[in-house]
Amino acid sequence: MELVEKIFETRELNVNMGPQHPATHGVLRLVLDIDGETIVKVTPYVGYLHRGIEKLGESMSYFQALPLTDRMDYVSAMANNIGYCIAVERLFGIEVPERAKFIRTIVGEMARIANHLLWLATHALDIGAMTVFLYCFREREWILELFEMICGARLTVTYPRIGGVKNDVPAEFLDSLWKFTEEFPTRIPEYETLIDQNRIWLKRTKGIGVISAEEAVNWGLTGPTLRGSGVPYDIRKHMPYDAYDKVDFEVPIGTEGDTYDRYRCRMMEMRQSNNIIRQCIEKLPPGPIMAETPNFTLQPKDKMMPITHPTKEHAFYIIEKACKGCGMCLRACPAKAIFGEKKQPHKIKQDLCLGCATCYVTCKFKALTIVPGGKGFPEEKLAELAVPPDKVPEDIKKAQEYLVKHFEFIKRGPKVPQGDIYIATEVPKGELGFYFISDGSGKPYRMRVRAPSFVHAGVLPRLCVGHLVADVIANIGTIDIVLGECDR
Amino acid sequence: MKTKETIRKIVKTIFFIEIIKGLALTLKRLFSHAVTIQYPVERRKIAPGFRGQHALAKDVEGKAKCVGCGLCATICPSQCISVGREKGKVSRYEIDTLRCIFCGFCVEACPYGAIVLTENYEYSGYKKEDIYLTREKLLFNWDKFMAGKKGEEYFKRFWRPMSEDFETPSIQAIWRGRH
Ligand code: SF4
Numbered sequence: 001m002e003l004v005e006k007i008f009e010t011r012e013l014n015v016n017m018g019p020q021h022p023a024t025h026g027v028l029r030l031v032l033d034i035d036g037e038t039i040v041k042v043t044p045y046v047g048y049l050h051r052g053i054e055k056l057g058e059s060m061s062y063f064q065a066l067p068l069t070d071r072m073d074y075v076s077a078m079a080n081n082i083g084y085c086i087a088v089e090r091l092f093g094i095e096v097p098e099r100a101k102f103i104r105t106i107v108g109e110m111a112r113i114a115n116h117l118l119w120l121a122t123h124a125l126d127i128g129a130m131t132v133f134l135y136c137f138r139e140r141e142w143i144l145e146l147f148e149m150i151c152g153a154r155l156t157v158t159y160p161r162i163g164g165v166k167n168d169v170p171a172e173f174l175d176s177l178w179k180f181t182e183e184f185p186t187r188i189p190e191y192e193t194l195i196d197q198n199r200i201w202l203k204r205t206k207g208i209g210v211i212s213a214e215e216a217v218n219w220g221l222t223g224p225t226l227r228g229s230g231v232p233y234d235i236r237k238h239m240p241y242d243a244y245d246k247v248d249f250e251v252p253i254g255t256e257g258d259t260y261d262r263y264r265c266r267m268m269e270m271r272q273s274n275n276i277i278r279q280c281i282e283k284l285p286p287g288p289i290m291a292e293t294p295n296f297t298l299q300p301k302d303k304m305m306p307i308t309h310p311t312k313e314h315a316f317y318i319i320e321k322a323c324k325g326c327g328m329c330l331r332a333c334p335a336k337a338i339f340g341e342k343k344q345p346h347k348i349k350q351d352l353c354l355g356c357a358t359c360y361v362t363c364k365f366k367a368l369t370i371v372p373g374g375k376g377f378p379e380e381k382l383a384e385l386a387v388p389p390d391k392v393p394e395d396i397k398k399a400q401e402y403l404v405k406h407f408e409f410i411k412r413g414p415k416v417p418q419g420d421i422y423i424a425t426e427v428p429k430g431e432l433g434f435y436f437i438s439d440g441s442g443k444p445y446r447m448r449v450r451a452p453s454f455v456h457a458g459v460l461p462r463l464c465v466g467h468l469v470a471d472v473i474a475n476i477g478t479i480d481i482v483l484g485e486c487d488r
Numbered sequence: 489m490k491t492k493e494t495i496r497k498i499v500k501t502i503f504f505i506e507i508i509k510g511l512a513l514t515l516k517r518l519f520s521h522a523v524t525i526q527y528p529v530e531r532r533k534i535a536p537g538f539r540g541q542h543a544l545a546k547d548v549e550g551k552a553k554c555v556g557c558g559l560c561a562t563i564c565p566s567q568c569i570s571v572g573r574e575k576g577k578v579s580r581y582e583i584d585t586l587r588c589i590f591c592g593f594c595v596e597a598c599p600y601g602a603i604v605l606t607e608n609y610e611y612s613g614y615k616k617e618d619i620y621l622t623r624e625k626l627l628f629n630w631d632k633f634m635a636g637k638k639g640e641e642y643f644k645r646f647w648r649p650m651s652e653d654f655e656t657p658s659i660q661a662i663w664r665g666r667h
Pocket residue numbers: 318322323324325326327328329330345346362363364365366367368
């Protein structure tokens with residue numbers, strides 16, 4: 001008898017899933033307590049992809065930290081960039097030109113389609129529908145190629161800028177995108193043919209991971225994951241940013257709050273995004289694409305000095321009488337070509353000078369000047385030819401001013417007002433929020449990111465307990481997480 | 489009415505209608521052209537302005553445009569550019585490609601138009617040194633990928649912002665209506 005009991009003894013099993021598991025969408029680690037096939041307990045462990053983006057952001061100027069946001073949700077980097085830029089713009093009260101707003105809305109919705117396509121592809125693949133994967137990637141590729149056309153990168157785009165966007169969109173882009181929006185609605189039914197009614201798909205998704213509207217709100221779910229439970233919360237509708245208040249669209253919601261409804265929500269959302277893109281293309285107004293805010297954007301290159309007046313032919317010269325000996329130029333010179341004692345007039349050693357104009361834009365006392373065409377002249381001749389700064393021609397002065405701003409922007413970071421702000425945007429995954437505290441230096445004192453994936457990963461135990469082991473996969477897929485964003 | 493529904497349901501269940509529909513789609517696709525690319529043989533068309541390996545620009549006389557001001561090194565978010573100067577010349581200009589994130593900020597920061605990102609993306613190597621970019625390699629890249637018209641075009645279109653970005657340019661893409 002004892003032997004029989006020993007043979008048939010049952011106990012809970014502790015299984016480690018991930019961090020390197022193809023179905024955990026990155027490096028999520030789950031520790032599962034299972035009783036037979038049933039899940040008893042799920043403990044998610046996150047942090048395997050932690051790169052300290054929030055902390056890194058504090059050591060960079062607002063402009064510099066933009067590429068970091070690409071690396072959060074790399075599946076829809078464009079949406080992250082836009083969220084970041086909007087937060088910084090609101091913090092400093094920058095008004096973005098209309099055209100840039102429309103372009104951002106277009107690319108943001110493209111990112112949404114691209115994200116949902118990847119989500120559908122991997123989600124279906126996890127559940128066992130291999131074919132959908134290939135179909136989705138066909139269309140996603142088209143979008144990525146369009147991204148490449150406007151900014152030169154497919155995934156980590158860094159396309160929006162604080163105050164606008166980097167490049168204007170070319171006509172071919174609009175044409176190709178229009179063609180896409182015409183074809184895409186005929187492609188969605190293809191995916192649906194493959195899985196919508198498929199009995200295996202229904203068995204794997206209907207009634208799995210059910211969460212009621214109230215509970216979903218309490219868990220802090222956002223985006224399609226929340227809307228699948230029937231809560232019509234969409235930041236694009238409730239707190240419109242960019243051009244979302246100028247386009248018509250609906251917010252699709254589900255009823256049951258199960259995996260199938262969330263799937264339906266995202267499919268409908270792709271159709272809505274398609275509509276938004278079409279409206280935006282039609283309404284795209286002519287106009288500037290960058291806001292004129294000298295403190296926050298780079299200066300126009302064609303008005304700046306090396307382009308208008310090539311510095312290579314000029315010599316730089318310190319007028320002895322005007323020099324206060326503050327040493328600013330000495331410290332700034334990258335070639336260490338300036339010599340001098342404190343409070344004494346400084347001197348530039350011409351044979352060491354690169355002609356980079358750094359000193360020219362640093363001096364606050366109008367002691368530094370240029371000798372047009374004076375490269376290679378001896379010291380005495382330079383002294384003779386040097387134009388006093390107040391006699392420098394107007395056009396050079398103007399160009400110099402631009403260059404000064406450019407140097408200050410990059411070297412010191414812009415001067416910014418103090419304040420703090422929380423701004424949320426609707427990224428494909430949910431509500432992406434940026435919280436900034438600005439202490440007036442060019443860098444954020446604190447940058448905090450509210451990542452939807454992080455919040456969604458927390459709800460996994462709630463969704464999985466009581467279901468079968470196989471449903472863990474479906475549940476990870478349905479909350480649409482990317483661990484780059486979750487861990488930051 | 490109800491019986492009709494039931495019969496339809498039974499037929500659906502027995503004959504795997506939805507699965508057959510799916511398979512029909514797959515079969516149809518079997519005869520359309522392939523969307524995949526046979527990579528080393530075929531190559532994707534790279535869009536102009538692609539953010540690939542760097543190059544240091546040369547002027548019309550064939551001299552390097554870079555003066556060594558170090559702005560690119562300052563703005564680089566991953567701090568992978570290092571510039572050295574000696575006797576009024578740029579003696580060293582190195583980019584640690586392994587750290588570069590190809591954001592293109594160095595291009596935007598350089599007021600001299602001295603650095604560009606080429607469309608070269610095939611530069612793997614067995615050793616770190618193979619893809620470490622020195623000044624010589626960067627200048628060579630310019631000759632190989634960017635010299636002539638292409639470089640000019642690059643600066644015209646992708647070296648931003650220009651003053652036309654802050655005002656309404658004369659030629660701008662807007663929607664021209666359905667064709
Ligand atoms: S920054 Fe101007 S005043 Fe100060 S040491 Fe240099 S030249 Fe003289």
